Amino acid sequence: HYDMANETDEIGIVRGLAWTSVGGDTLQIEVNIMPGKGDISLTGQLGDVMKESARTGLSYIRSVSDRYGIDKKFFREHDIHIHIPEGAVPKDGPSAGITMATAMLSAITCIPVYAHVAMTGEITLRGRVLPIGGLKEKLLAAKNAGIKTVIVPEKNRRDVEEISNEIKKGLEIVYAEQMEDVLKIAFQEASHGDKK
């Protein structure tokens, strides 16, 4: 029941990692951008912490929009829809923060996301990446889903180092302190991915 890694780099779709009562899981975050008037839709039975996390990520993106050549009027003239299947399973927590932000920025800029990456981490309004829990289960789920590269918060480095090598074998683990670190992997690698 794992969502397997994407076969090709896609725009607006990013793989996240969840930690549930029955172990780790991958979840594929989808973002659509539509002509509109600045509304944000959040579907997939997201809890209030997760919804706030999405809004925090969007404000971060708006604050760095210059850096990505996004037009001033973009956010006033478009609606953003974030959906996380499976639609009947309640989801909550801040750990999909960097994943949702990456998916939104990919959809807005049309930069494809490297297909073989998954990520987990809380995001702040200023793009700092905060530590999260359940890393062992999440890494295991990523591996089973065929993921090659996993982005985790720098502040979880010690937690990762304590996880047995057997679990980590075959996974490239990248540490991120800031959203810039996340995007370097998610977007830059994507261009490399194209050349493969």
Added chain:
Amino acid sequence: HYDMANETDEIGIVRGLAWTSVGGDTLQIEVNIMPGKGDISLTGQLGDVMKESARTGLSYIRSVSDRYGIDKKFFREHDIHIHIPEGAVPKDGPSAGITMATAMLSAITCIPVYAHVAMTGEITLRGRVLPIGGLKEKLLAAKNAGIKTVIVPEKNRRDVEEISNEIKKGLEIVYAEQMEDVLKIAFQEASHGDKK
């Protein structure tokens, strides 16, 4: 108490399949499009998962509107009303996702839906068709309601293969991975249906 198959291909009406505590059931999803300002109405005592599913389907349609020749301004200038009788019976879950999306697209494009088809499957923002439950009961209900063709998620293929042939006899079962697969049957067949 089954809603029988439609006698003629209709616009904006699609047969769905539900799985209730007392067995499977068919439900006829109705969509009206009205001049308006972009509102979406959802009636028939739909639960929050089902409402999110409708909104997800609508965003999917908006993201592929070019493909169907839908005018850019259409969604800003019309209201969409989805109703599922019987109005007093609470309904929920994501499995009517592809049905509601098909009914909306039919109503928007005025393409009639093949009268003898029923369908079940979760929809994602990118039009992927996700697996659902209760297939045995749903197929039985479809058969009793005189349905000829049932569209089910490709990811339920194994579940279908495990159902006894007695139940499946007389039903054409079509597997769908993407909304395109669903619409090929629902819309293309409709034109065939006209020739019958």
Added chain:
Amino acid sequence: HYDMANETDEIGIVRGLAWTSVGGDTLQIEVNIMPGKGDISLTGQLGDVMKESARTGLSYIRSVSDRYGIDKKFFREHDIHIHIPEGAVPKDGPSAGITMATAMLSAITCIPVYAHVAMTGEITLRGRVLPIGGLKEKLLAAKNAGIKTVIVPEKNRRDVEEISNEIKKGLEIVYAEQMEDVLKIAFQEASHGDKK
């Protein structure tokens, strides 16, 4: 305590039939149309199923507005208020659907409603008339209130046939499959009624 049949045909007022814990009852649905901006008000302690039923009926009317010569801009430039006395008694359920739709259409078109008719039936977005419950009690209440003609869903025909003739004596019972069947009685008869 029955609301007696109206003495003259009126615009925007239709008699419905309710089924309560203490037996059947008649209820008089009132609709006012006011210059406005497209709002709908529903008062009289209506439950959510009943409110959805009113909205479903209104969408049906909007979808057939051409047929009744209603101007495109009408719904954007008017408010509609549906009130069901007695204001302190909670009311719910879908069975006043065709009654509320008839009252709205009468108020919008200024066609008076035949004073001696009462009706009960769920309405769908496409104007189909679905079966309801409590028919015996409702027919009894209609008779006691001096009603001459009762419109019931075609799909309740068998239920009506099982009710003793003593109850039905003196009542003209008309079966409706579609709102057109309802309106033919409610509006056409009205013109006959004027000639009496």
Added chain:
Amino acid sequence: HYDMANETDEIGIVRGLAWTSVGGDTLQIEVNIMPGKGDISLTGQLGDVMKESARTGLSYIRSVSDRYGIDKKFFREHDIHIHIPEGAVPKDGPSAGITMATAMLSAITCIPVYAHVAMTGEITLRGRVLPIGGLKEKLLAAKNAGIKTVIVPEKNRRDVEEISNEIKKGLEIVYAEQMEDVLKIAFQEASHGDKK
């Protein structure tokens, strides 16, 4: 603790009658009209039945606004505030319907209301006056507050006739079937009142 009858005819203030767990009470309904955009404010801890009753009364007034020379644009360009002191005491029920409607119409048209009248009765969208309860206690409260004329629903005539004459002595009781009957007393008498 009774609100005593007003000393002079006032605009936008009408005396109502309430029936509480500790007996009858008078309550003075105040209405202010302000330049605005069509909002209605309801304060004084009014319950939902009472709020609906106020909205029903307002729609009635809008539907007969021609009769009172109220400009078409009036309701779009003004806010209406109904307040019932004492602000901490919860109030509910439909029986202040005709009182709130009279106070609104007085405030809108600037016709003063006869100071020595009190009234009780449910209002419908079409201005019908429906029966209410607790008449004995309400009449007693009216008398104690120095009220001269009490308007009650025609449909409560029998209830009034059963009340002992000792209670009714000194009170002029007027029966109303329609809001017109109410306003005839509340407004016409007012002009008489001026001459006293």
Added chain:
Amino acid sequence: HYDMANETDEIGIVRGLAWTSVGGDTLQIEVNIMPGKGDISLTGQLGDVMKESARTGLSYIRSVSDRYGIDKKFFREHDIHIHIPEGAVPKDGPSAGITMATAMLSAITCIPVYAHVAMTGEITLRGRVLPIGGLKEKLLAAKNAGIKTVIVPEKNRRDVEEISNEIKKGLEIVYAEQMEDVLKIAFQEASHGDKK
């Protein structure tokens, strides 16, 4: 823990009196007026009765705005914020009605409020001042906070007369029937205050 009397007359700040489970207390009501679009903000954990009381007071002010030379467009072009510290303590009830109204009118007209006054009383839409409870505790709190003049409702005169002189000694108690009586003290005295 008493908020002491202000040292100088201020605009938009008025001292109220509260009655809590642990005795009387003074509370300083603050009002800011900002360019805006007619919104009213109420902060400080105000209960619904208190919020309604603020809205009632505002409607009263709007109805007498001519008398204070307030421009017709003022209320459409400004936002009003009422805050009552301490922000974590829930507050409710109608007895701060005249205090909030006085603070709003002071902020709107820029007339300073006499620093040594405190007040308590319910306000109605027409500016009537209704009686309140807990007078003994409130007077004691006013005295301890260094207040010189306390405005109380005329309808509480008898309650005040029953309070021992020891408590009242040193406090000037002024009775108010209407908001005009309140403002005469709060605003007129202020000008006297300036001369001291």
Added chain:
Amino acid sequence: HYDMANETDEIGIVRGLAWTSVGGDTLQIEVNIMPGKGDISLTGQLGDVMKESARTGLSYIRSVSDRYGIDKKFFREHDIHIHIPEGAVPKDGPSAGITMATAMLSAITCIPVYAHVAMTGEITLRGRVLPIGGLKEKLLAAKNAGIKTVIVPEKNRRDVEEISNEIKKGLEIVYAEQMEDVLKIAFQEASHGDKK
């Protein structure tokens, strides 16, 4: 798990002090300003007291905007987003009032905030600084996080004096009566900080 003091003075980020069931904690308040239409977003699972505190602080800033050269139209043309990580931890209470106000004013005026300061105190609409609780735990947390200067309410001076010197050693404690006192430290010191 303490958020350590910032290394450089930053715009729109201020260190607050929280008092939780497990002791004191530092929390870093982030503010982003975006082109918009006057909306305020509050994320990080803030309780209603804390949200009101943010709104009170914003109204204070709007009332003194002249003093800081903020354009009249600024607040109508921008959205403000306040976020407090960690996003899953519920936060409430008024004691971050001066912190949120300082962060907002820094973000609006682009004046950086001295990196080594932390603060705690309730804010009122007029910028008064009210006392708060848990000072001992908060000072300890500030010290552990490497903070040099702590701003506390003047009205907590006696509470601070009662805390043992061991805890306070190495911390510069500044008392504030008004927001001006807070900003003098937070902004002025910032310019000094640059020179270090």
